[in-house]
Amino acid sequence: MAGPLTGLKVIEMVGIGPAPFAAMCLSDLGAEIVRVDRPKGEAFLRGDGSAHDFLGRNRPSVAVDLKNPRGVETVLRMVDSADGLLEGFRPGVMERLGLGPEVCLARNPGLVFGRMTGWGQEGPLANDVGHDINYIALSGALHAIGRKGQAPTPPLNLVGDFGGGGLLLAYGMLAAWLERIRSGQGQVVDAAMVDGATMLMASIHGAAQVGFWSEERGTNLLDTGSHFYDVYETKDGKWVSIGSIEPQFYVELIRRLGLEGEDLPDQMDKSQWPKMKERFAAIFRTRTRDEWCAVFEGGEVCFAPVLEMREAPDHPHNRARAGFVDFAGARAPAPAPRFSRTPGEIRSVSVAPGTNTDEVLADYGFSDDEIAGLREAGAVA
Numbered sequence: 001m002a003g004p005l006t007g008l009k010v011i012e013m014v015g016i017g018p019a020p021f022a023a024m025c026l027s028d029l030g031a032e033i034v035r036v037d038r039p040k041g042e043a044f045l046r047g048d049g050s051a052h053d054f055l056g057r058n059r060p061s062v063a064v065d066l067k068n069p070r071g072v073e074t075v076l077r078m079v080d081s082a083d084g085l086l087e088g089f090r091p092g093v094m095e096r097l098g099l100g101p102e103v104c105l106a107r108n109p110g111l112v113f114g115r116m117t118g119w120g121q122e123g124p125l126a127n128d129v130g131h132d133i134n135y136i137a138l139s140g141a142l143h144a145i146g147r148k149g150q151a152p153t154p155p156l157n158l159v160g161d162f163g164g165g166g167l168l169l170a171y172g173m174l175a176a177w178l179e180r181i182r183s184g185q186g187q188v189v190d191a192a193m194v195d196g197a198t199m200l201m202a203s204i205h206g207a208a209q210v211g212f213w214s215e216e217r218g219t220n221l222l223d224t225g226s227h228f229y230d231v232y233e234t235k236d237g238k239w240v241s242i243g244s245i246e247p248q249f250y251v252e253l254i255r256r257l258g259l260e261g262e263d264l265p266d267q268m269d270k271s272q273w274p275k276m277k278e279r280f281a282a283i284f285r286t287r288t289r290d291e292w293c294a295v296f297e298g299g300e301v302c303f304a305p306v307l308e309m310r311e312a313p314d315h316p317h318n319r320a321r322a323g324f325v326d327f328a329g330a331r332a333p334a335p336a337p338r339f340s341r342t343p344g345e346i347r348s349v350s351v352a353p354g355t356n357t358d359e360v361l362a363d364y365g366f367s368d369d370e371i372a373g374l375r376e377a378g379a380v381a
Contacts, residue, residue, distance in 0.1 A: 003030025004342040010084040011036060012059065019088030019116040020055040021166030027058035028335035029344040034360050036075060037353030039063045039381035051328035056350025062361060063354030063381040070379035072098045078364045079104045079111060084173055086114035091121050101188045111186040112176040116169045120192035132160030139197035144204060148218025164196025227276040228253060231306055232284035239306035240292050252300045257283055354381045
């Protein structure tokens, strides 16, 4: 069966990070997305057809010169029959190109126009440059992540670019398409990474406002402050993770660590967390990671080994769930979430810019003569 979004036609304006991630998520689930590339773009925007460029998978590419009026008109003709368009340019760029939402929605009132930025379409910082680290800094998320007495720790670019960015855009476009079923009208989706990171912090902001969460890093339940929610180094220099928050899981953790029957402080006595952390650390260093797996796996503890990226695909659980897919010589993260009747799939690897120009334009209604004319005019490549 085809994915649940099969039949939706979407135009993706080439970009980096969150917008391509949103396109990957939607295309994994069946959306027919076409990437509009630049004929001579920056090196980091030019795919090389690598099977390891996971963010670019499942999308054919058409190379269009947007500085050429006929190139702009080409994209507008594609817009006429599209369900959605997503772009990750700075505010105002699409308008200056003649491809802004007012122009596109006037031609196709049912279009969902998705916009991915760091700061949003308006506000004092809207036109400032930035990256994930800056957007999550403004949301309060970055300040909250790190160990006690240490600087804030950037969590890769997962919170801004991908969780608070790409997924937020995909979620917004899906919501707009659902609303279109009732109204028949498209609309603009303004997805900003600073908004998404703030939304991801909802529970932590709430806990801080009632005094349950301290602004001091590394002193709280979930930020490595507690001894029962942290990672520990093992005898072989590897790591394990413990998340025994609930009392029944903590009791089992204590038992399997060999501490049952000792006069231990109350689990939630914060004054004793540092001392208990030292005790746990010493115990975990007495066995290898695999030996601790044998002790904890299958028990009611909330435990998992900390796997290196190269190890993750071969873990028995990930293998059983096919969390990674062997495709074109690469081990790619599988589409998610799972669907019982209309599963998503990886259909093709990332392609170089312009690989599919002729077939894409033909699919959007351009004749052979029109395509040849656009090539001759330098509007497409």
